[in-house]
Amino acid sequence: MEWKINDNSPIFLQLEEQLLTAVVSGYFPPGSRLPSVRELAAEAGVNPNTMQRAFAGLEGRGVILTNRTAGRSVTEDMEIIRAIRREKAREEARAFLKRMQGLGYSPEEVRQVLSETEAEEEEVWKKDLQS
Amino acid sequence: MEWKINDNSPIFLQLEEQLLTAVVSGYFPPGSRLPSVRELAAEAGVNPNTMQRAFAGLEGRGVILTNRTAGRSVTEDMEIIRAIRREKAREEARAFLKRMQGLGYSPEEVRQVLSETEAEEEEVWKKDLQS
DNA sequence: TCAACTGTATTATTGACTTAATACAAGTAT
DNA sequence: ATACTTGTATTAAGTCAATAATACAGTTGA
Numbered sequence: 001m002e003w004k005i006n007d008n009s010p011i012f013l014q015l016e017e018q019l020l021t022a023v024v025s026g027y028f029p030p031g032s033r034l035p036s037v038r039e040l041a042a043e044a045g046v047n048p049n050t051m052q053r054a055f056a057g058l059e060g061r062g063v064i065l066t067n068r069t070a071g072r073s074v075t076e077d078m079e080i081i082r083a084i085r086r087e088k089a090r091e092e093a094r095a096f097l098k099r100m101q102g103l104g105y106s107p108e109e110v111r112q113v114l115s116e117t118e119a120e121e122e123e124v125w126k127k128d129l130q131s
Numbered sequence: 132m133e134w135k136i137n138d139n140s141p142i143f144l145q146l147e148e149q150l151l152t153a154v155v156s157g158y159f160p161p162g163s164r165l166p167s168v169r170e171l172a173a174e175a176g177v178n179p180n181t182m183q184r185a186f187a188g189l190e191g192r193g194v195i196l197t198n199r200t201a202g203r204s205v206t207e208d209m210e211i212i213r214a215i216r217r218e219k220a221r222e223e224a225r226a227f228l229k230r231m232q233g234l235g236y237s238p239e240e241v242r243q244v245l246s247e248t249e250a251e252e253e254e255v256w257k258k259d260l261q262s
Numbered sequence: 263t264c265a266a267c268t269g270t271a272t273t274a275t276t277g278a279c280t281t282a283a284t285a286c287a288a289g290t291a292t
Numbered sequence: 293a294t295a296c297t298t299g300t301a302t303t304a305a306g307t308c309a310a311t312a313a314t315a316c317a318g319t320t321g322a
Contacts, residue, residue, distance in 0.1 A: 007278095009140045010309060025235040036268065047311045052270075069268045069318040089234055093248040096227040103220055104156040107249055114245070117224040118238055141279060167298065178281045183300075200288040200298045 001027060003044035011046055015054035023063050023074050024085040031076040034064070132158060134175040142177055146185035154194050154205050155216040162207040165195070 001022055005014055022028050035043070041051035055072070058064055062080050066072050075081065100110045132153055136145055153159050166174070172182035186203070189195055193211050197203050206212065231241045 008144060012309080013139060021233050025233060037270090038267090049271095049312085050310060053309095055269090066269075067319090068270085070320075071268055085234055089231065089236060089244050090248060092227060092230050092234075093244050094252070096223060097245070097248060097252055099223050100220065101252075102152050102156060103216055103223075105220060107253075109220075113220050113224050114228070117221060117228060121225070121228055121232075122238075143279080168300090169297090180282085180301095181280065184279095186299090197299075198289090199300090201290075202298060 001043070005044065005046070012050050012053040012057065015044060015046070015051060016057045019054060019058060020061075020063065020084070020088070024081055024088060028074050030074050030078055030081060032074050034072040034074065036071060132174070136175065136177070143181050143184040143188065146175065146177070146182060147188045150185060150189060151192075151194065151215070151219070155212060155219060159205050161205050161209055161212060163205050165203040165205065167202060 001018075003015075003018060005011055028034060034040075037051050037055065038048050041048040044051065055064070055066075059066070061084065062077070063075055063084060064072055065075060097110065100113075105113070132149075134146070134149060136142055159165060165171075168182050168186065169179050172179040175182065186195070186197075190197070192215065193208070194206055194215060195203055196206055228241065231244075236244070
């Protein structure tokens, strides 16, 4: 997968975020086996310890199952995945609205800015969805 | 003003962000004098050096004028302020759409989640706008 | 069976952010 | 005029993320 890392926040948090997104978006299908820590670390260009820490942060959510010495896999429970997808979407929406509110935007203005921006990105979006 | 600081990103970046928002939203009116670095630092509960660094990052944008030994003030040029407000809103919108796209949401689904979330936060929003 | 790979753990080192404690030159206010 | 406040700079110390280099026990595959 493609990793995007900037230095405005701890790398392990960004990895955690992107791993969860990868599962929830179906990039890593339910039940599938995940690449090893070392492999993912090499792919992302980070130290294995850092990737390891990202997984440690992902524990307890139930999305990913760890088999001590036989790698990791994505849960087959679609219910869990769907729930987290919805939860993350809500978080994003709430954070976005809060920021726009902080800038002094009314709900109507938000809708307008959003549809303008959406129009700009439209081609890319459509292409990504069908792939 | 109210400061909200978490440890997921460098404090000076968060201060920078919030200062810009405060100006752009009109909390610090155009032409008004800003509190001193020391005062703002105390208010935010951070070291003066950290607040100083936040201002350093804000230089060159033209929003804030520094008068070497007589404090800082907000520009009176509303055009600059409006431009930055728009720019920041666009950035937020673009980032939001990208994240939602990453979760596998279609533009229609995004609109739906957004209006649901908006409904939840509505009372708070209205109250804040009129104050 | 045995080499290769898995997750996991440990130790040391580097670098960035943050705090703390000052210091100084220049403008402000009483 | 003089004390106070301003932005700015410097030095030292502490914290923590990240890298690097290993190591080990258990599973997988040829």
